[in-house]
Amino acid sequence: MSPDGLESSPAVPATTPDAPTPPLSMVEVQQRVSSELERIGVVVDELGERFEAAGHSLHLVGGPVRDAMLGRLQNDLDFTTSAHPDAVERLLKGWAEAVWDIGRAFGTIGCRKGDWTIEITTFRSEAYSADSRKPEVAYGTDLAGDLGRRDFTVNAMAVSVPGRVFEDPFGGIGDLAHRVLRTPGRPEDSFSDDPLRMMRAARFAAQLGFDVAPDVVAAMTAMAERIDVISAERVRDELVKLVCAPYPRRGLALLVETGLAARVLPELPALQLERDEHHRHKDVYEHSLTVLEQSMDLEERLAAPDGPGTPDFIVRFAALVHDIGKPRTRRFLEDGSVTFHHHDVVGAKLVRKRMKALRFSGEQIDAVSKLVELHLRFHGYGDGGWTDSAVRRYVRDAGDQLQRLHILTRADCTTRNRRKAERLRRTYDDLERRIGELAEQEELDAMRPDLDGNQIMRILGIGPGRDVGEAYKFLLEQRMDHGPQDPATAEAALRAWWAERQG
Structure with a gap:
């Protein structure tokens, strides 16, 4: 396994839901x-x-x-x-x-x-x-x-x-x-009238599975900079529709090909890294598109408001951008291997910056950036197993994005090696099984310390303030490490912690 936690085999070629009809x-x-x-x-x-x-x-x-x-x-x-x-x-x-x-x-x-x-x-x-x-x-x-x-x-x-x-x-x-997209008149005139139509071409290609006429593609390429006059909100709305379409690879590839992506989502074409001479790391751009498509196949796992399998922008966009930290963190080692250390943390920061620029809501930004930051966490599980404490922390850190994190982590396996792919699947199956067992036993979804703020203040004889928050964090760590405790045990641990703090 490569240092970044991904298999080092070549990426699987694009799936073909958008093959010519x-x-x-x-x-x-x-x-x-x-x-x-x-x-x-x-x-x-x-x-x-x-x-x-x-x-x-x-x-x-x-x-x-x-x-x-x-x-x-x-x-x-x-x-x-x-x-x-x-x-x-x-x-x-x-x-x-x-x-x-x-x-x-x-x-x-x-x-x-x-x-x-x-x-x-x-x-x-x-x-x-x-x-x-x-x-x-x-x-x-x-x-x-x-x-x-x-x-x-x-x-x-x-x-x-x-x-x-x-x-x-x-x-x-x-x-x-x-099944072809053309403009009623000259595409240059159409795009001059409304530059957002260039993004709409990519969106309709993704929604309908249509090809885009060569003269339209040429005009999009020549006029890409005109998209800068369009408000971030309108660009965002088209991007959301494209990503949630049945054939998003078509639309995204067109945005990259024409240079529009370099202006509205520059982190995407930046994934087209030059491959090292030994071909020891994945084509990150193609890998990201494949992860997006594989996440789509797993959307039925989500309890969507409109029914299972409804397009979910958060998980799709997280799949698309989960590796955008790689260009910033790529390092070549003396043996010719490639590392992307901390690309998860760097990527989460880049996601926040880009989504903020596109005027996404704070809730959407938090969700996608959390998924990007956590997408490698699972890989430590297969290196020797996790304690129950580590599993609890995985659930706590994922919070309300746990089900999407399950999808992203599974979709992130694009190795052609069936044995490795099966091993990763079984390993994640085991992690989900343990999460389910602990959730049933301990109500993980509502994980809280065994004592609340009022009890902490009464036991320690203190009023509201920073010490109560620190005590709460300590008890939550106890809950992570040891699971649910009875009030007497939790109180004894709290008193010992407090006495140590008092010197």
Whole structure:
């Protein structure tokens, strides 16, 4: 085993959930759209008639049309219209059960009708000036202009209602059938209008498993620095969607290839270390992508709010960045071997800095950095076994991230050597078994000292202050070392500790 705790065999090649998918047939696409329109017709036709009667056009657009062709059903519907927001709001009131205008500044009015969530946006055009982080929004005059300002051809299709007339001025149906992302016009113009679309290209590649057209990739590469005008929050949101997509390797590889990653997550391309001449350490970048994919296979272990197997950003992102401390800590030894001592601690600090810059919440930052800091802890377990005290400390230090730490540690094994992989699996199985046994016996999840603060003050005859905190820490260490103790034993240990402190 290498000094950093990872197997030194070559990394397993990328798994292939994102292998090229056969093109869709036009007949299949048309059948899917027809079926989806029948499902949502009760809402879209009625709404279309309402707008038509008021002298306005209404068109189902974007993701709902694209997803209908892909057979992905949803209850979130996006429309564009010739009506301005005030008129849209009037038409929705009395028809929808709830109406909101949080997006009014961008020409969008939202509502809820039964199980449907609907957003209706006035025809518009928007663009970023050279140094602005916010788009300038202006209303458009027709559907073709509105579709032309959209990011990709597969999102630039529409169905006019109530007549259910299909509109595809930029060939989106053909691109969708061939699973390729193109822009309605020149990609340079599209990305100049909204640089975030470069990240959206990577995100859609990850979500849909689509290829990105060569001219789009070229424009992303040439214009990568334009992403700097986009707010950290918007970049963060796209990154989260990408990492939580079915094929994140596709999107991440595109970000690295085009140079966008160097601007939004520079620690990722930095993992492309030059391999030493003897090839004695892993390709850290490929290893990290593989760990990410293997963590996805283990997500079903988490009790996710939306059910087992729901994408979990925290564990996925921790898997992606768990080794980002390696470039800073790499050392070559005289025998040609490579070490990355303390890359776990260094990596945790780098994670905090990057996630803070991307405006992640404190809770998310704490969770990911804790996982990165602890991801090597397990490897000491197989070197001779741990005492019950060491197991308790592992649980205590992991805290509420214990289940994610189980996933990350298991996913971090990418050796091709089946014997070694099986040994690591069995060893971690044994650690989890011991954690389970101790948890059942000692309520590890609620681990506390055997005496509380009030009891400490009464026994020692002291008031609130630093000494009470120190005594609490001492008793918690006792709990770690010896397990639960009866009050008399805990009190005797506390008195002995106090007497020693008093000299």
